[in-house]
Amino acid sequence: MSKQAQHWEKTRGLLMVTLAIWFVFSIGIFLFGAEMESVGGPFGYPLTYWFTCQGSLGIFVILIFWFANRQEKIDEEFGFSEKGGDD
Amino acid sequence: MIKGNFIDNLPKVYGIYTGGFLAFIIIMAIGEQMGMTAKTIGIAFVAFTVAIYAIIGYLSRTAQADAYYVAGRQVPTVFNGMATAADWMSGASFVAMAGGIYFKGYGYMALLVGWTGGYVLVASLLAPYLRKFGCYTVPDFIGTRYGGNLSRFLAVVVLTVASFTYVTAQINATGTIASVALDIPFQYAVYVGLVSILLCSMLGGMRGVTWTQVAQYIVLIIAYLLPVFWISNKMGAGFFPHFMLADEVARIADLEAQFGLGTVTNSAADLATVPKGLAGITKAHSAVNATPWAFISLALAMMMGTASLPHVMMRYFTTPSVKAARKSVGWSLFFIFLLYSSAPMLATLSKLSLIDPNLATGIIGKSISEVQAIDWYQNWNQANLMFVSDFNGNGTLELNEFFMGGKAVVLATPEIAGLPYVISGLVAAGGMAAAMSTADGLILAIANALSHDLYYKIIDPKAETAKRLVVARVLLVVIGFAGATIAAMEIQGILGSVIWAFDFAMSGLFFPLVLGVWWKRANREGAIAGMALGLASGMGYLIWVRNGGSGFLGITQLTFGIFGSAVSLVSMVVVSLITSEPDAATQKMVDEVRVPAGKSILGKH
Numbered sequence: 001m002s003k004q005a006q007h008w009e010k011t012r013g014l015l016m017v018t019l020a021i022w023f024v025f026s027i028g029i030f031l032f033g034a035e036m037e038s039v040g041g042p043f044g045y046p047l048t049y050w051f052t053c054q055g056s057l058g059i060f061v062i063l064i065f066w067f068a069n070r071q072e073k074i075d076e077e078f079g080f081s082e083k084g085g086d087d
Numbered sequence: 088m089i090k091g092n093f094i095d096n097l098p099k100v101y102g103i104y105t106g107g108f109l110a111f112i113i114i115m116a117i118g119e120q121m122g123m124t125a126k127t128i129g130i131a132f133v134a135f136t137v138a139i140y141a142i143i144g145y146l147s148r149t150a151q152a153d154a155y156y157v158a159g160r161q162v163p164t165v166f167n168g169m170a171t172a173a174d175w176m177s178g179a180s181f182v183a184m185a186g187g188i189y190f191k192g193y194g195y196m197a198l199l200v201g202w203t204g205g206y207v208l209v210a211s212l213l214a215p216y217l218r219k220f221g222c223y224t225v226p227d228f229i230g231t232r233y234g235g236n237l238s239r240f241l242a243v244v245v246l247t248v249a250s251f252t253y254v255t256a257q258i259n260a261t262g263t264i265a266s267v268a269l270d271i272p273f274q275y276a277v278y279v280g281l282v283s284i285l286l287c288s289m290l291g292g293m294r295g296v297t298w299t300q301v302a303q304y305i306v307l308i309i310a311y312l313l314p315v316f317w318i319s320n321k322m323g324a325g326f327f328p329h330f331m332l333a334d335e336v337a338r339i340a341d342l343e344a345q346f347g348l349g350t351v352t353n354s355a356a357d358l359a360t361v362p363k364g365l366a367g368i369t370k371a372h373s374a375v376n377a378t379p380w381a382f383i384s385l386a387l388a389m390m391m392g393t394a395s396l397p398h399v400m401m402r403y404f405t406t407p408s409v410k411a412a413r414k415s416v417g418w419s420l421f422f423i424f425l426l427y428s429s430a431p432m433l434a435t436l437s438k439l440s441l442i443d444p445n446l447a448t449g450i451i452g453k454s455i456s457e458v459q460a461i462d463w464y465q466n467w468n469q470a471n472l473m474f475v476s477d478f479n480g481n482g483t484l485e486l487n488e489f490f491m492g493g494k495a496v497v498l499a500t501p502e503i504a505g506l507p508y509v510i511s512g513l514v515a516a517g518g519m520a521a522a523m524s525t526a527d528g529l530i531l532a533i534a535n536a537l538s539h540d541l542y543y544k545i546i547d548p549k550a551e552t553a554k555r556l557v558v559a560r561v562l563l564v565v566i567g568f569a570g571a572t573i574a575a576m577e578i579q580g581i582l583g584s585v586i587w588a589f590d591f592a593m594s595g596l597f598f599p600l601v602l603g604v605w606w607k608r609a610n611r612e613g614a615i616a617g618m619a620l621g622l623a624s625g626m627g628y629l630i631w632v633r634n635g636g637s638g639f640l641g642i643t644q645l646t647f648g649i650f651g652s653a654v655s656l657v658s659m660v661v662v663s664l665i666t667s668e669p670d671a672a673t674q675k676m677v678d679e680v681r682v683p684a685g686k687s688i689l690g691k692h
Binding site for chain 1: 193196197199200201203204206207208210211212215329330331332333334336337373374375377379382383386387390408409410413414416417420421424427428431432678681682683684
């Protein structure tokens with residue numbers, strides 16, 4: 001397999017993991033909104049309320065930075081990262 | 088003026104700017120103590136901030152295509168994040184969102200999840216690849232990846248339909264705020280708003296818009312967070328509201344039960360006496376009050392719409408590298424998160440301050456005549472944003488007898504909580520910044536697509552740079568005036584048209600964009616079918632439901648993009664597979680897009 005094909009395979013793998021996490025916190029948990037309601041969440045908010053106001057939103061922020069770092073590592077591993085342009 | 092050196096000095100420049108703005112707030116506060124009227128303060132806030140944006144817009148003037156279309160591709164990650172956040176958070180986010188949460192509770196908070204979760208799709212599926220492509224506009228990508236004028240033209244059509252729907256709402260919002268702050272009729276205020284918007288973008292294009300949007304983000308985030316923290320402290324709810332309002336949320340749930348929310352309802356005859364646009368509290372504040380599908384379908388539509396809206400995507404064309412584009416999406420969402428996570432807190436504080444009889448500001452349970460004598464009630468009643476009526480004739484105000492406009496949650500809460508008027512002036516400046524920055528991004532997206540893709544690429548490929556930029560600027564003004572004229576007619580509300588814009592964008596563009604990168608086999612015929620049938624079916628569904636159609640699968644007029652994009656996906660895949668695969672050159676191009684290293688497909692960056 002060529003270097004490029006391997007790079008793309010890893011990139012696709014990372015995409016799948018990222019989208020899976022995204023799916024859980026944007027859609028998956030809200031299938032159980034009513035069930036989670038009686039459960040206490042962080043800071044004493046009802047768990048469903050906390051996820052819609054803060055939890056999912058914060059997880060998305062962290063997820064994007066995590067994704068960006070992993071993708072950079074993959075690019076470096078195959079020598080496909082850009083020269084310079086780092087700020 | 089704004090060159091290499093300026094980029095290195097950005098933190099300093101915007102640091103001084105922020106300090107100057109805070110100093111201005113303090114001067115206004117002192118002015119208020121010394122007897123400046125509320126009206127003068129309102130005018131000063133709006134005039135001062137708009138003047139600064141206009142100066143930035145003038146200093147960013149340019150005659151180069153690269154600077155005009157993509158800000159020279161040198162905007163650092165964090166600053167591009169701020170600019171995107173301002174571009175993204177519209178008048179709807181700033182003025183209407185907390186109000187929506189106040190009235191609709193959990194079901195409405197699907198928008199919070201949808202308008203943030205979409206950025207995960209932007210970061211992982213699209214932004215870095217489109218940056219590598221090196222295009223000026225989103226239709227530029229479609230036109231080059233799939234080839235042919237028809238695919239490029241259809242992308243321009245989808246972009247224009249979605250962005251134009253969106254921009255009328257933003258000009259409407261600038262007009263609303265300008266008319267309140269400057270005390271002039273809405274029909275004129277709309278054009279005042281428009282001129283302010285054009286001042287930022289006309290001379291400098293994307294470069295001007297970028298640096299004004301950063302300035303606008305700073306104003307809008309201060310204007311949103313300061314009142315939330317202040318009110319929370321004043322009410323004794325906690326010095327850091329985001330982590331400390333659990334008791335208040337629980338208290339609202341208790342009060343809802345005590346006041347008979349959902350059991351005491353108004354008759355149709357009573358409701359007919361309530362002024363148009365005002366609503367009472369009819370839904371629980373925090374309890375789950377929507378079916379899972381109603382919540383998820385709205386969130387899903389907004390997420391896919393986010394990843395298809397060209398004015399957001401083109402912000403990532405301005406970063407120096409592919410790597411920077413990815414990180415920049417993270418920063419964008421972080422800056423958006425600061426405001427979005429505060430909106431439910433503001434809704435909670437606002438609601439509790441009005442309905443809790445134990446608080447001095449609470450009005451439920453007081454006598455009707457007492458409430459009608461309160462200063463702020465009279466002000467906001469006159470502005471047509473508040474209304475009480477003694478339906479049951481017992482002389483006391485009940486929960487179901489109090490009505491408010493959605494905008495009042497953001498605009499009136501500082502006054503209700505007894506904050507000085509300087510805060511209300513600040514909030515007006517913030518709302519203006521939010522609406523202006525989004526309108527600028529949208530008008531520029533449309534004008535750039537028409538000037539670059541329609542005029543330069545399709546009509547006159549030999550046009551010189553100077554002529555192209557003249558065309559771009561003329562279009563900017565024409566589109567702005569068209570938007571303002573429609574906004575002045577006040578056809579739809581702000582929030583409704585914003586949501587439609589997302590649905591239009593995802594119907595026509597989501598799959599042609601995503602599959603262009605992720606599916607090599609996608610070809611021109613497929614993309615054309617995907618865009619044309621997707622947009623047509625989405626629009627058809629909307630018209631059908633608006634005219635009394637029952638809809639299916641619980642897809643409403645707010646989520647019609649789910650149907651449109653499904654049609655788009657199926658038709659794109661089927662048509663691609665029954666026609667021949669893309670030529671070798673196109674396949675090679677897709678391979679190159681997939682790795683960050685090397686030259687971009689278009690241009691030299």
